[in-house]
Amino acid sequence: xxxxxxxxxxxxxxxxxxxxxxxxxxxxxxxxxxxxxxxxxxxxxxxxxxxxxxxxxxxxxxxxxxxxxxxxxxxxxxxxxxxxxxxxxxxxxxxxxxxxxxxxxxxxxxxxxxxxxxx
Amino acid sequence: xxxxxxxxxxxxxxxxxxxxxxxxxxxxxxxxxxxxxxxxxxxxxxxxxxxxxxxxxxxxxxxxxxxxxxxxxxxxxxxxxxxxxxxxxxxxxxxxxxxxxxxxxxxxxxxxxxx
Numbered sequence: 001x002x003x004x005x006x007x008x009x010x011x012x013x014x015x016x017x018x019x020x021x022x023x024x025x026x027x028x029x030x031x032x033x034x035x036x037x038x039x040x041x042x043x044x045x046x047x048x049x050x051x052x053x054x055x056x057x058x059x060x061x062x063x064x065x066x067x068x069x070x071x072x073x074x075x076x077x078x079x080x081x082x083x084x085x086x087x088x089x090x091x092x093x094x095x096x097x098x099x100x101x102x103x104x105x106x107x108x109x110x111x112x113x114x115x116x117x118x119x
Numbered sequence: 120x121x122x123x124x125x126x127x128x129x130x131x132x133x134x135x136x137x138x139x140x141x142x143x144x145x146x147x148x149x150x151x152x153x154x155x156x157x158x159x160x161x162x163x164x165x166x167x168x169x170x171x172x173x174x175x176x177x178x179x180x181x182x183x184x185x186x187x188x189x190x191x192x193x194x195x196x197x198x199x200x201x202x203x204x205x206x207x208x209x210x211x212x213x214x215x216x217x218x219x220x221x222x223x224x225x226x227x228x229x230x231x232x233x234x
Contacts, residue, residue, distance in 0.1 A: 003163075033221070041125075042210050042224030043164070057223060089162065107166035110156075 002026070004111035006092050012117045021077040021114045025094030032075050033108060034067055035091040043091055049075060053064040065084055082118045121146045123225035131231045132201050140196045140228045143210030148172075150160050153194045154212040154222065164210070170194065201232045202234065 005024040013019050027031050030051055035043035043060040052072045060066070064082075069075040079086055094106040122145040132138045144153065155167040168178060170187050178185045182199045198205050208229045212222040 003201070033187050040226075042125075042212075043222075045221035048221055059221065091164065093164070107169070109166075110164040112162040 004092055004094055006090075006111035006114050008114060009112065010115045010117075015082060015084060015118055017082055019079050019082055019116065021079075021090050021116070023075045023077070023092030023094075023111060025073065025075070025092070026096075026109055027073075029094035029096050029109075030072065031095045031108070033067060033093045033095075034077050035093070037089045037091055037113070039088075041084070046077070046088050046090075053110060079116075082116075084118045087116055087118045089115050121148075121213055121223045123211050123217070123223055125225035125228050126210055127211075127228045128226070129229040129231065131233065134203060134234050135200050138198050138201050138205075138230060138232075140198075140209050140211075140230070142194045142196065142225060144192050144194065144211070144213045146192075146213060146215075148215055150215070152214040154214065155185065155194075155196050156210045156212065156224075158166055158208040158210060158227070160207070167196075167209075198230070201230075203232050203234055206232045208231060 004026055007022045011019055032049040034046040036046055037043040047054055047060055047067050048056040049069045052069055064080045067075060068078045077090060091110055091113045093110040095108040124143045124182045126141055130138055151172045153170045156164040158164050168185055175187050178198055184197045186195045205227055208227045210227045214222045
C-alpha cells in the first residue's frame with residue numbers, strides 16, 4: 001500500500017495475555033517510530049528504529065514492552081502480561097530519513113493505529 | 120525537561136470564522152524543532168508544518184498560518200475561514216536531533232467547525 005499500515009486495527013485482550021501489534025512502513029523508509037496515545041492525550045514516544053536497530057528505546061514503559069524490526073521493514077510491538085493500563089491506541093510512523101535530520105519538510109507518515117483494549 | 124502545553128482543550132467555531140490554536144513549549148536547548156499535526160477522526164496524524172529554532176519567520180500555507188515567537192516560547196497556529204473539514208484534533212510537538220528523533224506532543228486541541 002501507499003501508506004503506513006497497522007494491523008490489527010482493533011485488539012481486545014484479557015489481562016495477563018500476550019499481544020503483538022504489527023506495522024508495515026512505507027516501502028523504502030528506513031526510520032520507524034512507535035508512539036502510544038491514551039484517550040484524550042497526545043502521543044507518547046515509545047521507540048525509534050533506524051534500519052534494523054533500535055536507536056532509541058527510552059520511551060518503553062517497562063520490560064513487558066519489546067519491539068523488533070528484523071529485516072529493517074516490518075516492525076512488531078510485543079506486550080507481555082498485558083495490564084488494563086496498557087489500553088491505548090498504538091501509532092506507528094515511518095520516514096525516509098530520521099525525522100529531525102532532514103530538510104525542512106521531512107515528515108513522518110503515521111498509520112491509523114491499533115486500538116488495544118485490555119479487559 | 121521538555122514540555123508542550125496546549126491550554127485549549129476544545130474550540131468550537133462556526134464555518135468561515137478564524138480560529139487560533141495556542142502552543143507553548145519549554146526547553147533549555149537552543150536547537151529544537153516544532154511541529155503541528157492534524158488528527159482527523161480516522162486516527163492517523165497528518166503532518167502540517169515543521170520549524171527549527173533558528174527560523175522565526177512566520178509561515179503561511181493556504182488558509183493555515185503559523186506564528187513562532189521565541190521570546191514567549193510560543194508557536195501558534197491559525198486557520199483562516201474555517202471549514203467543516205478542518206474539524207479534528209490538532210497537536211503541537213517539540214523535537215531535538217540529539218534526543219533520538221522523538222517528539223514530545225502537547226495534549227491536543229479539538230476543533231469543531233459547525234456549518
